[in-house]
Each structure stands twice: as structure tokens, then as C-alpha cells.
Amino acid sequence: MLKITRKVEYALIALSQMQMKEDESLTSVKEISQQNDIPYELLAKTMQLLARAEIVEAVKGPHGGYRLKKDPTEIKMTTFFEIIEGPMGFMDCYFDSNCDQIHSCSIRTPIQRINDSIRDMFNNISLNDITRSV
Amino acid sequence: MLKITRKVEYALIALSQMQMKEDESLTSVKEISQQNDIPYELLAKTMQLLARAEIVEAVKGPHGGYRLKKDPTEIKMTTFFEIIEGPMGFMDCYFDSNCDQIHSCSIRTPIQRINDSIRDMFNNISLNDITRSV
DNA sequence: ACTATACCCGACAAATTTAGTCTTAATTAA
DNA sequence: TTAATTAAGACTAAATTTGTCGGGTATAGT
Numbered sequence: 001m002l003k004i005t006r007k008v009e010y011a012l013i014a015l016s017q018m019q020m021k022e023d024e025s026l027t028s029v030k031e032i033s034q035q036n037d038i039p040y041e042l043l044a045k046t047m048q049l050l051a052r053a054e055i056v057e058a059v060k061g062p063h064g065g066y067r068l069k070k071d072p073t074e075i076k077m078t079t080f081f082e083i084i085e086g087p088m089g090f091m092d093c094y095f096d097s098n099c100d101q102i103h104s105c106s107i108r109t110p111i112q113r114i115n116d117s118i119r120d121m122f123n124n125i126s127l128n129d130i131t132r133s134v
Numbered sequence: 135m136l137k138i139t140r141k142v143e144y145a146l147i148a149l150s151q152m153q154m155k156e157d158e159s160l161t162s163v164k165e166i167s168q169q170n171d172i173p174y175e176l177l178a179k180t181m182q183l184l185a186r187a188e189i190v191e192a193v194k195g196p197h198g199g200y201r202l203k204k205d206p207t208e209i210k211m212t213t214f215f216e217i218i219e220g221p222m223g224f225m226d227c228y229f230d231s232n233c234d235q236i237h238s239c240s241i242r243t244p245i246q247r248i249n250d251s252i253r254d255m256f257n258n259i260s261l262n263d264i265t266r267s268v
Numbered sequence: 269a270c271t272a273t274a275c276c277c278g279a280c281a282a283a284t285t286t287a288g289t290c291t292t293a294a295t296t297a298a
Numbered sequence: 299t300t301a302a303t304t305a306a307g308a309c310t311a312a313a314t315t316t317g318t319c320g321g322g323t324a325t326a327g328t
Binding site: 001002003004005008009012013016017020036037081085088089090091092101105106107110111114117118121125129130131133 | 135136137138139142143146147150151154170171215219222223224225226235239240241244245248251252255259263264265267
């Protein structure tokens with residue numbers, strides 16, 4: 001109920017590794033997957049999500065790979081999670097609610113508060129807080 | 135990755151409903167499941183978890199049911215979640231770690247910090263904060 | 269131009285987790 | 299004794315997550 005998924009984990013490891021290298025230098029999926037024993041295909045797809053969201057930039061062809069595009073200190077974890085996994089709500093009715101008991105629901109309001117607290121928390125953690133080397 | 139499960143949801147609804155009634159009065163699974171359109175069997179099993187953990191007390195036989203046993207203001211949400219779903223960790227290596235990369239893992243420490251923040255947060259929310267009527 | 273390397277993308281399959289069902293007790297009020 | 303209630307475990311179904319596959323596009327090096 002409150003666990004990081006592999007895709008998020010792999011993405012964090014990848015970005016962490018990329019941040020350790022010089023700016024502008026490229027890192028390939030192969031490299032990261034081998035060094036960390038992560039399934040190549042899954043990591044590849046995850047990196048593609050990050051590329052689409054312009055967190056990283058892809059360079060194709062031999063010696064290609066990914067490099068950081070946005071400053072990790074400027075990326076909120078909420079954003080990051082949602083890039084990889086889609087909308088993040090503690091209960092379904094936070095985003096989409098075709099629950100027909102929504103009005104009579106006795107726990108909706110307090111759950112919303114928790115939801116907000118969690119989002120607040122992750123809004124105040126940057127990607128860099130997790131992936132920086134030191 | 136961060137969603138309440140049905141069992142937790144059902145348990146909260148049940149407890150919320152029980153708190154609205156007079157102290158000592160009994161509420162049956164049937165009653166709660168019908169009024170909230172919750173699958174009877176699933177709710178029943180969930181109530182059994184709460185009974186084993188002595189959050190509620192069961193009274194068998196006709197006109198039986200459950201009543202609160204512990205003061206909801208004294209129950210931390212962390213405890214509550216773990217009664218229903220077992221150990222709650224943001225990453226598997228928080229509790230049990232047979233990950234053989236645990237030493238070289240670059241994101242372990244910051245993930246642990248997030249883990250702790252989440253637990254702190256839920257340690258500071260009581261069951262009553264969610265289930266109280268007003 | 270050819271080839272090898274790397275990213276891109278969607279469909280599929282397998283594994284895991286969550287949700288829900290069924291059956292058979294045990295207890296007890298009436 | 300019967301009906302209503304909780305207790306418990308095995309089972310199935312659905313949903314989600316994880317991992318795989320096959321075919322594409324771009325490009326550096328030759």
C-alpha cells in the first residue's frame with residue numbers, strides 16, 4: 001500500500017548514477033542495467049518515460065545514451081512519481097471519482113487530508129535529495 | 135504505489151460507523167456491509183483482523199457484533215495499517231533485505247529517510263483523526 | 269552505402285498482489 | 299433446536315506490476 005515500484009527504483013538508480021558522472025556525458029541503458037543488475041528492457045522503457053518528460057535527453061546512435069536535461073533540484077518527487085506511474089492518489093476518489101457513495105462517505109474528508117499531507121511531503125522533496133551523490 | 139487498499143478502506147468505514155453509535159452498542163458485519171455496499175465476506179475477514187489485534191471486541195450469537203475495545207485516539211495509523219496489511223515499508227529493504235546489492239545501493243539511504251518521514255507522519259495521525267464523526 | 273549501436277514504442281506474457289467467494293466451524297440468544 | 303453471528307482457511311478472480319519480444323528510427327564509423 002505504500003511501496004515504491006521497480007520502475008521508480010530503477011529510474012532513481014539510473015539518475016543517481018548519471019549524476020555521478022561529468023555533466024553532459026552520456027550514459028547508456030546497457031551500462032546502467034549491467035552495472036546494477038536491472039532488466040534491460042524495463043529500464044529502457046522507464047528511461048523513455050523520463051525522456052518524454054524531458055527529465056533526461058536521449059542521444060541516439062553508437063556511443064549514444066542519456067544525459068540529464070533538467071536540474072534535479074528543480075524536480076519535485078510528486079512530479080517524478082507521476083511521470084513514471086501516473087496520477088498518485090491515496091484513494092481513487094482523489095482524482096477520478098465514479099464512486100456513487102461519494103457524498104455519504106464518512107471517511108472521504110480525512111482521507112483527503114492525508115492525501116494532501118503526503119503530496120505536500122513529496123512536493124518538498126526534490127529528485128536531487130535522493131539522487132545526489134553526497 | 136501509494137494507495138489505500140480496500141481492506142483498510144472498509145475497516146475505516148466500519149470503525150467510523152461504529153464510533154457514531156453509542157458506546158458499548160454492537161454493530162454487525164451484515165449491517166455495515168449492507169449500508170455501505172461492501173462485500174460481506176471481505177469486511178468480515180477484515181473485522182476479524184481488528185478483533186485479533188483487540189482494536190474491537192467480538193460478541194457472537196444473535197444480536198452479536200463488534201464494539202470498540204481500544205480508544206481510537208490512542209491508535210496510531212502506522213499500527214492500524216500494519217494490523218491490516220502487515221509491515222509497511224517504502225522499499226523492501228526497510229524490513230527484510232536479502233538484496234545482495236544492499237551495500238553498493240546508491241539510493242538506499244535517501245529512501246530510508248523518506249520511509250522514516252512517512253512513518254513519522256502516520257505515527258502522528260491517530261485512528262480517531264480519521265474515524266471521528268465531527 | 270552498410271553495419272553496428274543505441275534509443276523508441278507498443279503488444280504480449282508472467283508473476284505478484286489484491287479483492288472477493290465459498291465452505292465449514294464455534295458460539296449463543298431465544 | 300434453530301437462527302444469527304463471529305472465526306478461519308482454502309480457493310478463485312481480477313488487477314497491477316514486472317518482465318519480454320519484435321519491429322521501428324537515428325546515427326557514428328567505416
